[in-house]
Amino acid sequence: MCLLKARQGCILPRPPNMENMIKVKERLYKWLFTILAFASLIFLVGIVIVLFKEALPIFKKVKALEFIFGKFWYPTYDPPEFGIFPLILASVWVSVGAMLVCVPLGVGSALYLNEIASHKQKAVLKPLVEILASIPSIVYGFFGMVVLAPFLQNLLHLPIGLCAFTASLTLGIMATPTVCSIAEDALSYVPKSFREASFAVGANRWQTLVKVVIPAAGSGISTAIILGMSRAIGETMTVLMVAGGAAVIPKSFFDPVRPMTSAIAAEMGEAPMGSDHFHALFAIALILFLITFVFNVIAEAISRKYRIKLGLSG
């Protein structure tokens, strides 16, 4: 309102019809942006609808519990068996292994960047971490297949190089920059006064780090870990190339496995459209989607709480 009043008093008042046109135009643009802003919501909802629609037919043939806890995945046999427990177990196996690699590496690197690195070091190291994050998953998969797998096979005398262990390591390297960047952000939000207070009572840098900074950034770091986990469990090409692909319940860390993502990617090309196998693969995608969705919501909730705790606006 006061803007309008101010304009009436300016040197060259616009004619009234032009004023109206501008108003209409303004409103038009606002509506346009409002509609376009809903795009991501529409796509997300669309994904949910499509997954449910294409997945439901399989649950008419196989009970949901049998589908999830069934021990045998023989989609092309006659009669076929649709039990995805080996695939779920493989995903968990590989992701947990990846976490063992990427949590220490990622959080450790973040601590280094935040505590030890000088400005000059930081200016070099941070872009390097970003570059590691931007390397495509197919390149990681290729690297794991042609370099890591033969190397580990020779080093540890494994019967087969392409196995859960190699996949974990490759995925772990891949998720490290994700964990590192988010954890580094969280650490940099910790107010300077926290550290100064700790130094003032005689703590050294390490004690300050362990007892003050890390607890203060704790929820931010856990967000980083959850998002890293979410990335690892949803990663496709790397595990498809490196994990070995056997759809049986793994007995050890060195068995070849077939995680959910790689089952979808490997078998969708062969499954006839509309067949039970086709719908079963969509059902796997649905479960995968729900898992990552839950992870993301948890991460979101934690990071919101954390911002409030540190007095940052959400």
Add this chain to the structure above:
Amino acid sequence: MRKDIAQKIGFSFISLCMFTTVLFLFAIIYFIGSRGIKVISWEFLTQAPRNAMTAGGVAPAIVGTLYLTLGAVVFALPLGVACAIYLNEYSPKSYIVNIIRLSINNLAGVPSVVFGLFGLAVFVKFFGFGVSILSGSLALGILVLPVIISASQEALLAVPYSLREASLALGATKWQTIRKIVLPAALPGILTGVILSIGRVAGETAPILFTAAAFYLKGYPKSIFSEVMALPYHIYALMTEGAHPEQQTAIAYGCCLILLCLVLFMSAIAIFIRQRQRSHYYG
């Protein structure tokens, strides 16, 4: 004394972590660079594959990746920037905005293979685009939408509020302010987001597995409705199909190096723009 020893051990441990992380980066670049460079030649970059993928070049795959990337960016850029403008400039503080934010964050976390299935069910099957550049570009476009939105939002946020106030005080309307003041100031940041998303799209494989990619095609794609070869899929196919693993692995090294160079180049430009931008605002 004990706390000093603890500090020494602790600091060496986190230094070791940093070192290992960087070591992996250099290991990847070294192995792929040193073996890939042997394969790359003018012929490799400009010719089509010959003799069942064991000789010749990968030009169709390079061209295909360019098409797919371009298509995805053309689709996602206007949508992403518009969404960021709404969230940052127009959005009333309401639960609707919160829902949009939440859905962007969640879209960013959806596994890439799910985008492939979505593309297969919606673009390939439902809309009847078939396995084509169009379907693949759309699937990839949805995948990078969150990347572009968050980069644009950050860029818009970095524009000082005083610029907007100055423009409004001169009698400019909201849209005029956005178009003539805010967007130009935010352009380098948005550009950074676009460049990073190009790197991301060019390397994505899972979304195009069932929506766009073909292992071998005669000649180049003719329209947006034709199937296409793409570098990342080509690497995957070379490693898992065919009867001549040794020659194929060599070619795959070459493809990986091209992809790696593309991504590194994009990241380098983005980092360069960002650092210039930072010094621009903060002196």
